[in-house]
Structures are given as C-alpha cells and as structure tokens.
Amino acid sequence: MKMLTFLAKNWNDIVYLSLLLFSVAIGPYYKSIGTVHLKKCIGTCIGILLILIVSGYNAIHPIISAIVGILIIKLIPVRYSHVVTFFFMFGYLFFFRLSDKFGLPPPSGQTNLIEMIIVLRVVGVAFEMNGSWLAMGKKKKNEHADLISKDGKEKDDEFLEIINPNLVDLVHYTFNYVGLLTGPYYRYRTFNDYFNLLFSKYVNCMEFTINTLKAVPLYISLYLALSNLWPLEYILSEDHNNRSFLYRMMYPWALFAAFRQRIYSGMTLAESVCTSAGLGAYPVEGKNRTGHGPTVGYMKLKEMSEEQAKTAEYDFNTIESMEVWGCETVVTLRDSMKVWNKAVQYWVAMVVYKRFPVKPLKVHAALFVSVIWHGFHAGYFFCIYFCPFYLMAEDIYYKLYYKNATGMKKKIIGFIMWFLRSHSESYQAAAFLLLTFDRIWIYYSSVYHYWYGVWLAFLIVGLALNAVHKMARPTVKKGKEAMESRTN
Structure with a gap:
C-alpha cells in the first residue's frame, strides 16, 4: 500500500x-x-x-x-x-x-x-x-584589426x-x-x-557517460531519504513551530540538502543525454566553457583533419551544468553562484547582462529575468533577488580577512564563510520551495525573519570595518615611509 x-x-x-x-x-x-x-x-x-x-x-x-x-x-x-x-x-x-x-x-x-x-x-x-x-x-x-588582445592571448x-x-x-x-x-x-x-564537425564521431561517449552517471543513484537515494525525514510541509505545521528556535533555524538546511540532490540527479542525467549522443564534445585545446563552447582557436578547430580528430583529447565542458563538489564546498556565495546551473547562467549573462543598455541596472535586469524565467511566485523573488544584499557584505569580509589569509587562519575564516554562505542559501531556498508569500511568511515569522537582520548587521559592521581599514592604511604607509627615510 x-x-x-x-x-x-x-x-x-x-x-x-x-x-x-x-x-x-x-x-x-x-x-x-x-x-x-x-x-x-x-x-x-x-x-x-x-x-x-x-x-x-x-x-x-x-x-x-x-x-x-x-x-x-x-x-x-x-x-x-x-x-x-x-x-x-x-x-x-x-x-x-x-x-x-x-x-x-x-x-x-x-x-x-x-x-x-x-x-x-x-x-x-x-x-x-x-x-x-x-x-x-x-x-x-576594421578589416586590419589585430586579432591578438593586449595581454597576448588570442581573442575569442x-x-x-x-x-x-x-x-x-x-x-x-x-x-x-x-x-x-x-x-x-x-x-x-x-x-x-x-x-x-568530426568531434562527436571520435570522442569516447560511453566513458564520459558512465563517469557522469555513476553518482546519480547516490543523489536519488539521498533525495528520497532526506525528503522523507524532513518533508517540506512540516515546516508549516504547528508541531514545527513548537520546536526550539535552533531546530527551526536549521530545518532549511535539510530542505535545501534534499533539493540539491534532486537538482544534481536531474542535471547529471541531462548532461548524460548529451554525452551519450556526443553533443557538446570539443577538443580540450579550445578551452571550452559551459554554454559557450571553445573560447580560443575556434576557426582552427573547425579545420581539424580526421587524423587529428582521432587522436585529440576531448571534454564535455560545453554542456556541464553543475559542479557538484564546488556547490558543496566553495567558501563564498559568489563562487557558489558560478558553479550552480552554469548553462542557464551563461544564457542570462550573454542575453541580458552583456546586452542591457543601462550599465548601473545590468545586475538588476539579469536577476529580474532570471526570476521571471523561473516563475512569478514570490519565493523566486525572495530567493534570487536578495543575493546581491548578502554579496555586498560578503565581498567586504572576503577582501578584509580571507583573500590574503594563509595557513590555519585561512582555513578557519574559510569555514566560517562557508557556514554563513550555506546558511544564507538554505534560508533563501526555503522561500524558493515554499513559493507563495503566505507560506513563506508563516516560516519566516516562526524564526522572526532573523536572517535579514543578520544580513543588515553584517553589512553595517562590514562597512564600518572597511572604513577603519581604509583610514589605517595611509597611517601605516606614512609610518613605513618615515622608517625608510630614517634608514637612508
């Protein structure tokens, strides 16, 4: 039954x-x-x-x-x-x-x-x-325009x-x-x-497909287990509201973990459809990028002989949507966005961000189109459109404390930033999954909308620390110059 x-x-x-x-x-x-x-x-x-x-x-x-x-x-x-x-x-x-x-x-x-x-x-x-x-x-x-960029690299x-x-x-x-x-x-x-072109004829599609598919049973099993242990609808129940604040605060972690497994399995199967047919295979020398394909030497690749095609090394980077390990381990939300649904992000970047005529509104236009492509539910706005506000704070702390850190200090700061990034994504994912405003409001009210307050506090403190850091830099610089003049 x-x-x-x-x-x-x-x-x-x-x-x-x-x-x-x-x-x-x-x-x-x-x-x-x-x-x-x-x-x-x-x-x-x-x-x-x-x-x-x-x-x-x-x-x-x-x-x-x-x-x-x-x-x-x-x-x-x-x-x-x-x-x-x-x-x-x-x-x-x-x-x-x-x-x-x-x-x-x-x-x-x-x-x-x-x-x-x-x-x-x-x-x-x-x-x-x-x-x-x-x-x-x-x-x-510009018939005689140089096809080499200033840094010496071949232009796309x-x-x-x-x-x-x-x-x-x-x-x-x-x-x-x-x-x-x-x-x-x-x-x-x-x-x-x-x-x-000859690439699909000579690429080892079976090997790529098997390597891509082998993790799918794990993703599906984890999804079924997590979604049964921590169902979405429970987050709206009275029993959930009677739990401790810590439990209510961390419940979205389980929801987002289940959601990720579902996405991983679907995207991995979708990539396998491409690899099994050979669509998206290009020689690695083209430095292929998701959605785009070869980024250098495309015209040379088109002229590749059959003998060269037989011995070439191939990849399917062009049709890669998810970097699963990156999604789980990257430190910042900015990096997480780069490895999540990469093919769609490429489309948004090429069609909306790079083409939008008003430069200050490029990011907002890209986010808005991404939202309406997903749907017109409030959850998509809450999830996608609030990313820039977290990024504003994250970028400050990244530059101040993580970017130039080394050794154990870098690992500790990295773990803290990873935890905050993961928690922010889980909080936003709850809205994405609950979809409608009334359902989102029920959950967010049960935790007193706390994460928006945390975001604001992070941003204010970060701006203050950044201002202090900028003020301290000239003083340090002057001190160094004074020491050098005394030495001389």
Whole structure:
C-alpha cells in the first residue's frame, strides 16, 4: 500500500525520470546515424514525441510558442528580431503559466520545464544571430584589426562567421530531444557543430557517460531519504513551530540538502543525454566553457583533419551544468553562484547582462529575468533577488580577512564563510520551495525573519570595518615611509 501511495504521489517524476533514462539509452544509436538530414529529422521527431508524452494536450504550448518565435526570427530584420523574440517568448511564458485563468488546463511542472528550455533556445539563437551580424559589421569596418588582445592571448573568434540558420534548421535546433527535457542549454553553434564537425564521431561517449552517471543513484537515494525525514510541509505545521528556535533555524538546511540532490540527479542525467549522443564534445585545446563552447582557436578547430580528430583529447565542458563538489564546498556565495546551473547562467549573462543598455541596472535586469524565467511566485523573488544584499557584505569580509589569509587562519575564516554562505542559501531556498508569500511568511515569522537582520548587521559592521581599514592604511604607509627615510 505504501508503495502504491508513493508511486501515485510521484508518478509524474517517475515518468520524467524514465524519459531521461530513455534519452540517455538511445544516445549511441542516435550518434551512429550517418546522414545529417536524417539525423536532424529523427532528433526532432523524438523531441516532439517526448513533449507529447510529458505534456499531453498542453504540448500545444511549447510547440506553438516555438513555431511563432522561429517565424519572428525569420520574418523580422536581424537588427530587431532578437528583441521582439525575447518579449514574445517571455510574454507567452507568462500566458502559459496563467493558462488556467483563461479556462485552459493548468500546465504540469514537467511541461513548464520544457517550455523554459524552449524559451532559452529560441531567444538564445535570436541573440546569437544578431551578435554575429553585429560582429561581422564591426569586422568590415576594421578589416586590419589585430586579432591578438593586449595581454597576448588570442581573442575569442566566435563571431567571425555569420550565424544565420534557415527555417528548417531552427525547427531542428528548437525541438531536438538532446537537452529538451531539462537542459542543459547549448547554443545553435554547438548544435550545428555536432552535425558538421568530426568531434562527436571520435570522442569516447560511453566513458564520459558512465563517469557522469555513476553518482546519480547516490543523489536519488539521498533525495528520497532526506525528503522523507524532513518533508517540506512540516515546516508549516504547528508541531514545527513548537520546536526550539535552533531546530527551526536549521530545518532549511535539510530542505535545501534534499533539493540539491534532486537538482544534481536531474542535471547529471541531462548532461548524460548529451554525452551519450556526443553533443557538446570539443577538443580540450579550445578551452571550452559551459554554454559557450571553445573560447580560443575556434576557426582552427573547425579545420581539424580526421587524423587529428582521432587522436585529440576531448571534454564535455560545453554542456556541464553543475559542479557538484564546488556547490558543496566553495567558501563564498559568489563562487557558489558560478558553479550552480552554469548553462542557464551563461544564457542570462550573454542575453541580458552583456546586452542591457543601462550599465548601473545590468545586475538588476539579469536577476529580474532570471526570476521571471523561473516563475512569478514570490519565493523566486525572495530567493534570487536578495543575493546581491548578502554579496555586498560578503565581498567586504572576503577582501578584509580571507583573500590574503594563509595557513590555519585561512582555513578557519574559510569555514566560517562557508557556514554563513550555506546558511544564507538554505534560508533563501526555503522561500524558493515554499513559493507563495503566505507560506513563506508563516516560516519566516516562526524564526522572526532573523536572517535579514543578520544580513543588515553584517553589512553595517562590514562597512564600518572597511572604513577603519581604509583610514589605517595611509597611517601605516606614512609610518613605513618615515622608517625608510630614517634608514637612508
């Protein structure tokens, strides 16, 4: 009976997990298809089939939004199409999430994930096309521009070619099954290279996939154990409120630990879908970065001969979403953000942060888009939009005490900063998981909203210490100069 209850309660997740495993399993067969056109068509058909299985009638939403977005890209001049595409796709995302208000069936969480990935792909390729167009325009104006940066490193030559896929290729890119269920996001250039370059043919996909998958059973087991021992709904109960303050304060640690295992398992499976098919493989000499692909020598990599491709060393950094060990061990929140959902963070950086025209508002624009991409619940605002306030305080203490510390002192300060970072993330994650304002208010009230007070105190004390440190520096400098003059 308990097993039946468990299956009924988690049926959607079980189906979703099964489809991810199916996507991993068919990777070697998909990789082996020799004809590029056939390979693209099969990948698209599998992708649409997965959408239909997961979403049922709601499949109309990701399919229609993607088709309209693609038509906008092709019908509107490239100078403006990226902006129009952005607003349409996010506008449709809002409509989709409120579809029950219009008498339509409410979307499932799994369909929501697919729609989120569709938004990233369609908007991302529009900005990619616009970026290549802008870069080529600059290149024509500066035909003799030096391709070496001031520090002697080769410049990123990502846009030395026009990126302008036709309508059919845009459809194939948008609906290809690899990464469709839960990411990771990869650019159109990565998708195109997969079919036209030799790397996926010679990379050892099986070895990478096995290495990626081997930790998944641990993540799933930990998630099931933690979520059963410390369920989310208990945090809203009267019994929880009668517990000690320390218990109530630390309960989000258990919630966030369970949530991390869920994310780790999903993201790791998603990466395995890519590695099993060979998508995202590049030679290590390209210094590949998540989402972006090769950062140096891209044009040289494209010209690699078959003999060179056979002997090259490869990685799948391009499709890496999570650095699990980093998520657990990094000292600061700033570093933690860099290793969490890296592919989406790359998208936000390239599409929003670097393109937003008002420099002082770049960070706020990036955070706002990240929030509305996740959803319009209050929990996402509480979780994501409060990060900068903690970072302001953290940066001060990092520079004053941790950055130049050594030995045991550095380890002790590092542990303190790790604990505070982890506690801050757990406190914010509680809001992310509780979602609605009334539920968040119940929990935060049970602990007297204490962490916001702690943040404020950290910031005020940090600013005061920083001011004292700045005042002390000239005095120390003058003392040293006086000693030197006496010596001379």
